[in-house]
Amino acid sequence: MRILLALLLLAPAAALAGRGVDPCKPVVEKGWVRMAPGMLMGAAFAVLRNPCKAPVAIVSASSPAFADVSLHETRIEDGVSRMRAVPRIELRAGAAVELKPGGLHAMLMQPRAQVRQGDRVRLEFVLADGRRVAADLPVRATAP
Numbered sequence: 001m002r003i004l005l006a007l008l009l010l011a012p013a014a015a016l017a018g019r020g021v022d023p024c025k026p027v028v029e030k031g032w033v034r035m036a037p038g039m040l041m042g043a044a045f046a047v048l049r050n051p052c053k054a055p056v057a058i059v060s061a062s063s064p065a066f067a068d069v070s071l072h073e074t075r076i077e078d079g080v081s082r083m084r085a086v087p088r089i090e091l092r093a094g095a096a097v098e099l100k101p102g103g104l105h106a107m108l109m110q111p112r113a114q115v116r117q118g119d120r121v122r123l124e125f126v127l128a129d130g131r132r133v134a135a136d137l138p139v140r141a142t143a144p
């Protein structure tokens with residue numbers, strides 16, 4: 001059953017590979033990185049918009065500036081703010097999802113070098129079909 005499900009999930013990617021890659025990709029808008037001075041972890045926020053006719057899913061993220069990047073969601077549980085890992089972010093056709101403080105974000109951990117205000121950090125979102133969407137995000141201490 002698990003193998004069958006995996007095959008079903010891989011089928012669209014295989015079809016794309018055979019026909020050449022669909023040029024339509026989600027776009028990253030209004031992105032920024034929150035990284036307070038002296039902190040060893042930060043978070044990336046952005047609006048992820050899917051202008052395509054097909055749904056896509058973001059399954060991971062990476063950055064050359066951080067050794068450990070993961071998709072997270074902040075939720076209030078019993079009055080306490082907690083973060084949990086999110087396996088994927090679904091983007092319906094024509095829809096947008098906002099990564100914002102207090103909600104979805106890309107958690108940035110283990111910086112490879114000091115990250116300062118005014119720097120730009122490259123972030124790549126990885127789609128379920130293996131394609132990547134990259135953006136260079138400005139580093140700020142507070143929301144724009």
Ligand SMILES: [Cu+2]
Nearest residue numbers: 072073083107
């Ligand atoms: Cu987090």
